[in-house]
Amino acid sequence: MLDLEWKAAAAADLLAIIDFIAEQNPGAAQALKDEIEAKVSRLRVHPRRYRVGRVEGTREMVVRPNYIVVYAENEETVTVLRVLHAARQWP
Numbered sequence: 001m002l003d004l005e006w007k008a009a010a011a012a013d014l015l016a017i018i019d020f021i022a023e024q025n026p027g028a029a030q031a032l033k034d035e036i037e038a039k040v041s042r043l044r045v046h047p048r049r050y051r052v053g054r055v056e057g058t059r060e061m062v063v064r065p066n067y068i069v070v071y072a073e074n075e076e077t078v079t080v081l082r083v084l085h086a087a088r089q090w091p
Helices: 008-024 026-042
Strands: 003-006 059-064 067-073 077-085
Touching (some): 008 067, 008 077, 026 059
Antiparallel strands (some): 059 067
16 A cells, blocks of 8 residues: 655645635535545555546546546655646646
8 A cells, every 4th residue: 555645735725625615615615625535545555546647747536527636656655736626727
């Protein structure tokens, strides 16, 4: 099983998304946070399950149609690089 690392930008992205949603619907915000964290934790076992990313060396997991987790993996670690709303430009 691979190690899991969250870059500061990814953690900040997730917090900003959850804070925004929580203003209108705290329950939905918590459900999305839980879903993202659960799916990301499964990357430790199946890091190549999701599509090749638009940026070389990355992969992209679509959590819901509007939310994408961008990550990279090597022999030892899965690194979560960003958590983005699909409307946001990446990179």
